[in-house]
Amino acid sequence: MSPDPTAGPTTDLITVVLVDDHAMFRRGVRAELEAAGAGVVRVLAEAADVDEAVRAVAAHAPDVVLLDVHLPGGGGVEVMRRSNAPGTRFLALSVSDAAEDVIGTIRGGARGYVTKTITGPELVAAIKRVSEGDAVFSPRLAGFVLDAFAGSIELAAVDEDLDRLTEREREVMRLIARGYAYKEVAKELFISIKTVETHMSSVLRKLQLSSRHELTRWASDRRLL
Template identity: 85%
Template sequence: MTTVVIVDDHAMFRAGVRAELGTDVDVVAEAEDVDTAIAAISAHRPEVVLLDVHLPGGGGVEVMRRLGPTDTKFLALSVSDAAEDVIGTIRGGARGYVTKTITGPELVDAIRRVADGDAVFSPRLAGFVLDAFAGSIEVAAVDEDLDRLTEREREVMRLIARGYAYKEVAKELFISIKTVETHMSSVLRKLQLSSRHELTRWASDRRLL
């Protein structure tokens, strides 16, 4: 039976994943941040790690970087379907990337395939990776631009670019409309854009929507 460590900063989500996996795989440990992930993976040496992309302490890529070369395979399981997260995580060493809309049986199948050495992606996400390797997404440029933004600014940027109103963004992220306006002004300034329309075009060109 495939041994698995679940890494996610939400205890209820980890419990839900464990329940969905049932007895089809052997969940040997859970972790909630970068440090506990490294400790659990080092102690148990699982065949597969289900790894969230955004974690306290540096994120999923930081876990893989600090562990260095290992026989353990990493499968990203994230709410994010953004191109920069997918490409960055694969570049960081993950063998696959699936979103949290995946069903339990599909996740079990993805874990087994990754353990066997396959690369596994949700269908839409595979396109990002192919585009990146084909050169139609300038990965370096995407990374450089996004590095200027904080994680919260990225969240606001993506929702605004997708057509959300400020009020909707505030509700989605549990922040005030004034805070959304502040983040939006900062995003436009850092990216040297002048309008919401330009931001949408900028994000679309980079496959961030």
């Protein structure tokens, strides 16, 4: 929004490391940044895979890393996981606009995510904003992130499985996933332990799980708790 002098250097050049496995694409981005970002952005180094990227980040401690999501050696998330760079912010730059890529990358610690359809000036603006501490998303992607954060995402995907459960089964499932023992579920729902067992049996079968532990993780992954 407005320059924030506490969040990053706005007077000096913003230093950038560029990570992408396609040399041609790196060349293009670099050219765009040198054209549209002259006087604003400076590319310190490039990297073509995870190992190179980690080394480059460690060596140059850039303000911003432009990070491809799909990358030989583990993907962009792996780069962030293996990099210990407090002053560095990661901006994902990917062809993918799939929700799982976006969300996974944000979970991994990226401060923004833009698609490769972006233009040079827009990319420069995005880098600038990320370096100032702002979060940047292509408009189309912002919804994914906030929806996921609000816990309302992938309900569509879940529903295929979840809809096959009856109302009562869902109640039992919710309590079990939250760590209730069968006995406690029974008391909570005013039914016998045996009925709880019957419902759980159905739940596990319908969700293709084999134990309450898997159920806990399943529900936790989908934020159903």
